[in-house]
Amino acid sequence: MSDITRRLAMTAALGAPALLGQSPNDTVRVAVIGLGTRGSHLLRQLADMPGVKVVALCDLDESRLAAAKQTAPGAETGTDFRRLIDRSQDIDAFVIATPVDTHKMIAIAALESGKHVYCEKPMSNTPEDVRVMVLAARSAKGIFQSGFQLRHDPNRRAAMDFVHSGAMGRVLFLQGYRHTGDLPRETAWYFDRARSGDNIVEQACHIIDLMVWAVDQPPLRAFGSGGINLYKDEPPGRTTMDNYAVIYEFPGDVRFEFSHIYFDPPGFSGIKERVYCANGAIDLQTATWMERGKKGAIKLDVPDPGKSADYRSLAVFIDNARARRTPLNNAESAARSTLVAMMGRKAIYEKRIVTWREMQG
Ligand SMILES: NC(=O)c1ccc[n+]([C@@H]2O[C@H](COP(=O)([O-])OP(=O)(O)OC[C@H]3O[C@@H](n4cnc5c(N)ncnc54)[C@H](O)[C@@H]3O)[C@@H](O)[C@H]2O)c1
CATH class of the missing domain: 3.30.360.10 (Dihydrodipicolinate Reductase; domain 2)
Incomplete structure (x- = not known):
């Protein structure tokens, strides 16, 4: 391996964000909205992540909620994302993994509540929605990270x-x-x-x-x-x-x-x-x-x-939320x-x- 290759690999390693768990007092309380194929996978990553507590689960489908509850038994469950966001005083961050055409509606409501948002890719299904989401993220108190985990x-x-x-x-x-x-x-x-x-x-x-x-x-x-x-x-x-x-x-x-x-x-x-x-x-x-x-x-x-890109993407999100740092996938x-x-x-x-x-x- 050339010196430059080695040096760059080391830079990549050093530049990698710290994983979680360094400050036990700093638990980030997360709610997952959308618990289908992707959301249930993200939930499993979060359930294993030090310094993270999954406190709420939301899906329109009761059977998916019941399945997700097996992974996060302590979380409250609900089918109405607006009710969850309206009563989110004990939630720090929302992870959204619903179908693409629902991203704008749910992500903007979550951003307006002042919480951090991890929303699955793509941003949305129309250019108009994408532009509105960018404006909402720019003026939000919390950070916005997109699920481009690669x-x-x-x-x-x-x-x-x-x-x-x-x-x-x-x-x-x-x-x-x-x-x-x-x-x-x-x-x-x-x-x-x-x-x-x-x-x-x-x-x-x-x-x-x-x-x-x-x-x-x-x-x-x-x-x-x-x-x-x-x-x-x-x-x-x-x-x-x-x-x-x-x-x-x-x-x-x-x-x-x-x-x-x-x-x-x-x-x-x-x-x-x-x-x-x-x-x-x-x-x-x-x-x-x-x-x-x-x-x-x-x-x-x-x-x-030793961790997948999916895990790392969420771990970086949690770190970014703690530090209020602009994500790479902003x-x-x-x-x-x-x-x-x-x-x-x-x-x-x-x-x-x-x-x-x-x-x-
Ligand atoms: N980053 C990746 O590699 C990756 C991989 C797969 C999917 N995705 C993305 O994840 C998102 C979800 O995809 P999926 O394959 O899990 O779809 P899915 O259909 O399996 O799951 C979506 C879930 O959202 C629920 N839902 C729909 N509307 C809702 C609402 N208003 N409130 C609460 N829950 C609602 C549905 O009941 C369903 O359980 C999409 O944006 C998709 O593009 C990303």
């Missing part, structure tokens, strides 16, 4: 520090894909573009967020194409694409090419997150890079924190990434080149 994945974090250090030269090209099997059919809102924002917004936003982070600026324009080629009316009433490809052009003549399909046979499935620079290319997921003109891949020295950065996803969606739906300026409202 920014807290050690490999991606170290790889991104390496890109930002300039050690690989300037960024030339970005490539991503997400080629998977179908989504869970029982979760109806995923397949309704009016609710989820379509797959480019609801699912691809993670990789889009990483690439926007790599270049740290929005694209100038986007164009693309997509549709439903295999799963026509499956599940019935489906309006979300099952395949698409989009190209973004960033300042400096940098292109980002992304494709997304849902009918990949398991053997071919996977995701790709590559940044190509003047001196070499890096794979963000594995923190492995190759120098141009040389043989052999070099794995960056990434410290193993409202502005999450809004930018969500709007970039929406820009690609608009280009695909309208079959034309869409500019970043058009996304500013």
Whole structure:
């Protein structure tokens, strides 16, 4: 490993936020709203986190509440998020994991109560909602952190520090894909573009967020194409694409090419997150890079924190809440990434080149 690789890996380790439990008097009391697939997973992370007490659980679905209560037996439960927020004097922070089209309504109510908010990605399903959420976060007393947890994945974090250090030269090209099997059919809102924002917004936003982070600026324009080629009316009433490809052009003549399909046979499935620079290319997921003109891949020295990105993202949120520190995944950065996803969606739906300026409202 080169000195620069080692030094950068150490910087990433030192720069990693402290995990919890250092001050037992500093318990953060958390309420989780939305206890489906994601919310119940986040709840399990929180239940294991020193210095955190899950004090309330909220979901429209009583069976999900009952299941969540097994993980946090001491928490009070309710089906009405407004009632919970109105009586939240014993709550410090809300974790929101409800469907995308409900984020604005719930997150703004939680922010207006003066509490800290962790809201799942994407910000919302429309540009208008995203902009309103940013305004609410800007004027809130508490912090707002978005659930783009991959920014807290050690490999991606170290790889991104390496890109930002300039050690690989300037960024030339970005490539991503997400080629998977179908989504869970029982979760109806995923397949309704009016609710989820379509797959480019609801699912691809993670990789889009990483690439926007790599270049740290929005694209100038986007164009693309997509549709439903295999799963026509499956599940019935489906309006979300099952395949698409989009190209973004960033300042400096940098292109980002992304494709997304849902009918990949398991053997071919996977995701790709590559940044190509003047001196070499890096794979963000594995923190492995190759120098141009040389043989052999070099794995960056990434410290193993022994915790998943999901855990770390929430642990960082709790630390940020205690310190009232602006998160890496703050409202502005999450809004930018969500709007970039929406820009690609608009280009695909309208079959034309869409500019970043058009996304500013
Ligand atoms: N960061 C990630 O890697 C990741 C992974 C999966 C999902 N997500 C995100 O998490 C969110 C939830 O996704 P999911 O897959 O868990 O969906 P889900 O449908 O499994 O769960 C959503 C839950 O919210 C509840 N709910 C809906 N409206 C509500 C309301 N008004 N008040 C209280 N509860 C309400 C539903 O009853 C359901 O139990 C979405 O934003 C999704 O994009 C993020």
